[in-house]
Amino acid sequence: MPEEFHRIRRLPPYVFAEVNTAKARARAQGEDIIDLGMGNPDSATPPHIVAKLVEAVADPRTHRYSTSKGIPGLRRALANYYRRRFDVDLDPETEVISTLGSKEGLANLAAAITSPGDTILVPNPSYPIHQFGFIIAGAAVRSVPASPDEEMLRALDRAVRHSVPKPTALIVNYPSNPTAELATLDFYREIVAFARRHDIWVMSDLAYAEIYFGDEVPPSILQVPGAKDIAVEFTSLSKTYSMPGWRVGFAAGNPRLISALARMKSYLDYGAFTPIQVAATAALNGPQDCVAEMRALYKERRDVLLKGLAQAGWDVPVPQASMFAWAPIPPRFADMGSVAFSKLLLARARVAVAPGIGFGEYGDGHVRIALVENTHRLRQAVRSIRGFLAQDNAGPAEPVLSAAG
Template sequence: MTEEFHRIRRLPPYVFAEVNQAKAKARASAEDIVDLGMGNPDSPTPPHIVAKLVEAVQNPDTHGYSASKGIPGLRRALAAYYGRRFNVELDPETEVIATLGSKEGLANLAAAISSPGDTILVPNPSYPIHQFGFIIAGASVRSIPHTPDHAMLEALDRAVRHSVPKPTALIVNFPSNPTGLMADLDFYRELVAFAKKHKIYILSDLAYAELYYGDRIPPSILEVPGAKDVAVEFTSMSKTYNMAGWRMGFAAGNRKLISALTRVKSYLDYGAFTPIQVASTAALNGPQDCIDDMRKLYKERRDVLVKGLKQAGWDVPVPEAGMFVWAEIPERFRGLGSVEFSKLLLARAKVAVAPGLGFGEHGDTHVRIAMVENTQRIRQALRGIRGFLQGDNAGPAIEAGSDGVKA
């Protein structure tokens, strides 16, 4: 029956569902699966943030409807964060809005600014909502390279010259989910200049701003002078403060886009539960050493995971940022594609990963491995992977034939 609905028809089957079903079946059979699939932080929210939530929820005045655009103190706290971190000045009243996570904000802004037939430029591979938020809204998506370099800029130029109608907006996500790639300010300067020249909006997803491991620190596109003329940026509390389930995020930047999102949201929700907003304010204004601790934790996990995969014969890049390893499928199994390889890894190594196809067809040669288990469990996963890749249970080499996948 759902096939009768136009917007549902535009959505392909959920790629991650097959692996999730196989994982659930294995666990129902009492198999110990190390789940490195979903980017769901396993560490608790810092105690001072939880304490503020408990304090706020005990006040019955906080139990009613909240403010759709976010309580004033929370919007001021986000503006203060941008001032400290990026030296960017934001007006909390007109250039900041609180969202129910960055995912909701992106989807609702897509609905606010898109008309059927509009063209949106989206990196491929990219986080699914970047593409499907606009597809659900009725727009058409054109894929561009996912690398923050001249390949992307050249593709943007071709898109402007050959797309009818001319593109309305461009999505960027650095540090990237799933690839972990970072952009620098020089790239953002070129991007902003291009967008201004061709009157294209930029939607920047900066959810992983604080998850970096070297001397390079992720910048904000809003640091570029004049960027607010064309750009809006989404941030999130989910990874920075281990608050994924709290569903708190923000959009900041271009006043016209913030106003459009504010108007749409005013019809759809009353904002997050007020105690959550109060606690989020405490997180942004309070001690930030918890972020340093989080960064050290993920760096340790990253180093253990990357080293172990290389020792197992799986050569993967070392991500500079984010909480994922974007791993090319070993050549022996590449013909399977990412979904079948992920299912094979689950069955033989007892490790769940995310198939790259879920992030776009150009991701089908990769899988995304999340650093969401402690080092002991990661080492357990590595033993399973090593046994699979080096042992008899790997099976024969697999390649793609003209009639599909074969051994």
């Protein structure tokens, strides 16, 4: 028998696991590690959402199987969100489906629409499921630049002219994870025109739509006239309402893609636990002060972190959206790559970050820093990083991390 199954052979070892293993080992030895690696919101879910869950779970009728496409009230709530936020009309029956977080939806839609050998266009760097959802499904991935600009548009044109077979789908993700870049509505117009011209499906990941810090409000690709002819968009409640463990997301847009995802999911799951869906409906329909408070919280954390890093001599671009900073590796460490630098930072500063190569080979010159600790802990992290950068770091990492690879 082969040592590895066919689909597993196409998946490299999960890069983040190396740093996570080192982090766990250090904590087991009593080290205080400040974890800024995983984008795992630390704030409590707003009380009115939790109260609705408790109320719903007390009703035994909600304990039965749910429906894989989501309860009608939840799909209507998502349609209402798109109407008030983006002025986009959606049919809750044919253009909206609830998913178990956006990650599950992306992966299952990739499986539904992909034939072995298809060519898929994916920004590099980008969130791992964007490429590996299609790789698992048997596709070949062609990387394109991640920045929403002319360089990306030129790369898309080259990909159509020189890829065999011609690309069948394109991923876009703005605000971006990991780079925190924003796209404009004009950029989306270019993407929609390109996709319609070449009969390419577009999957837009809009998970960070509500985490923005300036006057530039992230748009939806579905705002572009004709977008629903070729595009579907994924959103999530994980970051917007601090509900990551609840696993509630959505796909919205093209009816054919929504139908394909619904058919796939009908074989795989019965949807999220009904009380969770009821609570998610309350989140979307209820008071939105909590969303504004969440934005203010992440902005405060962003400012504390980046000011401190700048004072320590580490210049990091100021993100205008998302809950991440995409930090170039300081020049004197650049040659070591993002995994080695992340492990060195963990060993010497006791701060965990995500190595950029985990988001694609073109991310290897960066690390991603998540704003998932309070300002006190962020200041503590900055002090530790300042001390680390002031040291002579030519030597190897401490022995506690040596077995992590």
